[in-house]
Amino acid sequence: MADFTLVIGNKNYSSWSLRGWLMARIAGIEFEEIVVPLELPETQPTIRKYTPSGRVPVLMHRGLAVWDSLAIGEYLNDLKPEAGLWPASAAARAHARSISCEMHAGFVELRNNMPMNIRASYPGKGMVSAVRADIERITSMWRDCRKRFAGAAPKDDGFLFGQIGAADAMYAPVVTRLRTYGVTVDSDTDAYCKAVLAYPAMKEWMDAAKNEPWLIAGYELD
CATH class of the missing domain: 3.40.30.10 (Glutaredoxin)
Incomplete structure (x- = not known):
């Protein structure tokens, strides 16, 4: 047991x-x-x-x-x-906790207008201006994390801080929302989303x- x-x-x-x-x-x-x-x-x-x-x-x-x-x-x-839920570097760890707390406390418009529904496909629905602002903030954070911290990690598997961790878990539902609602994103964001969706445990959950x-x-x- x-x-x-x-x-x-x-x-x-x-x-x-x-x-x-x-x-x-x-x-x-x-x-x-x-x-x-x-x-x-x-x-x-x-x-x-x-x-x-x-x-x-x-x-x-x-x-x-x-x-x-x-x-x-x-x-x-x-x-x-x-297990490396948080990055080893103190600076990266502080940043990972900051963006995780921002997800925890914010982005209400995205949550309310684009509820998580993994098996659905609703392209274009829910995209009001406040949701667009939430998505722009989130994707800019993702790009910033990848640029500043991923390359300095012992191994870069395509996640926010190189290897998958708690911050990626906090944003994984957003990745599913972008997919469900057919949101067009830049190439860097798309690459990050693909890394999350390909993670074996994530695939298991979605199945x-x-x-x-x-x-x-x-x-x-x-």
């Missing part, structure tokens, strides 16, 4: 679950996975069995509950520093999302 249990929502829709799940996979831990379908009458009572926050993801480890994707990333980094039986009407824009 695994030491860790990760409680998540629907893989097709739950962006925060994707973040926490990817961090667990990057850390290389073995974990049991519990999927709680969202927006059903039993959703909240079920999640509150694991955390009083009533939100997913939640990482359970030896009687301890850690909720919120960033908190999960920090906890796993404490346990598995060799599972496409095969889920649940539908949430508010995320289906047809």
